[in-house]
Amino acid sequence: MPAPGVGRLRPFSVKAKLATLVVTSVFITTGLLMVALRTDTELRFITVFSVIATLLITQFVAHGLTSPLAEMTTVARSISHGDYTSRVSGTGRRDELGDLASTINRMADDLEAQDHHRKELVANVSHELRTPIAALRAVLENVVDGVSEADPETMRTALKQTERLGRLVETLLDLSRLDHGVVPLRTQRFEVWPYLSGVLKEAQLPGTAAAQRGLVSRSGSHTRTDVHLHLDVSPPELTAHADVERLHQVVANLIDNAVKHSPPHGRVTVRARDGGTSGSLALEIMDEGPGIPRSEWHRVFERFNRGSSPKAHGPGSDGGTGLGLAIARWAVDLHGGRIGVAESSRGCRILVTLPGQASRNELT
Secondary structure, three states: OOOOOOOOOOOOOHHHHHHHHHHHHHHHHHHHHHHHHHHOOOHHHHHHHHHHHHHHHHHHHHHHHHHHHHHHHHHHHHHHOOOOOOOOOOOOOOOHHHHHHHHHHHHHHHHHHHHHHHHHHHHHHHHHHHHHHHHHHHHHHHHHOOOOOOOHHHHHHHHHHHHHHHHHHHHHHHHHHHHOOOOOOOOEEEEHHHHHHHHHHHHOOOOOHHHHOOOOOOOOOOOOOOOEEEEEEEOOOOEEEEOHHHHHHHHHHHHHHHHHOOOOOOEEEEEEEEOOOOOOEEEEEEOOOOOOOHHHHHHOOOOOOOOOOOOOOOOOOOOOOOOHHHHHHHHHHHHOOEEEEEOOOOOOEEEEEEOOHHHHHHHO
């Protein structure tokens, strides 16, 4: 389908204005020639008048075309030097220059948002790294100064901070690989019930082998054992087509998040249904926690976002680094699926839809 304005002449387009200029010039020349024939005016005078009239009209039209281009050049030069605050006026024009102005402004908006995100990312990473490093340094200084003994309890405290630091670094490396697209997608058909059952069993074990294999975000694996995990798959023989490793990232991170924000002795439900097409899958992860305010739904899957909801419940629920849900969104996007927060009468309800193999082929 051609882009707007391509292959057709819009009333206020640059093509229409140039065509009008040519037609007007011809009419002026023809009119002056007819006047000359009827009044016996010399042809050279008519020629001079025609040239002057044509030049004046051309100058008027050219100014309307070149003035916005000069402004766009200035704004583009500012953007190339890192100033993303400049914008082009004239977006209300009903021609190609108006379209170009709108495109440049959208590009500037995107670049400004990316620059803000980059600065925010650096600040957040610095903060996240500083916290475990400061805690580890304090423990080691106490041991060196003789304030505390290097007993197993002190070493466990130091080890906990070291593991937290290692999880953050590993997660950042994962995100770097994801951003550069070096993580391949290996899809296969699998049975949903035994697969999700295995994920839930791993989620109930602190320090699972899944975390060691890099299948979860390592952004703060929970140690809670008071939350009940419930699996609901219908029909029981349901099958889906996806990358099981990447899907593990999605489910494990969503369960980890739900468990951390569940009340004592709460319940987390993982529900799987047919997505409506061959090999497609619809997942719901529901908890009984405080839920997420609607005003924050669009920010839930941003990196380092922890929201303004009450802190996680229970021992070992430190809230993580705010990277797990960002990785879950990336894995879903890689499949061509969708993930988002849905309405719920209690707690938080996350919906995940993954297309079947045919639908994914259509997307590519």
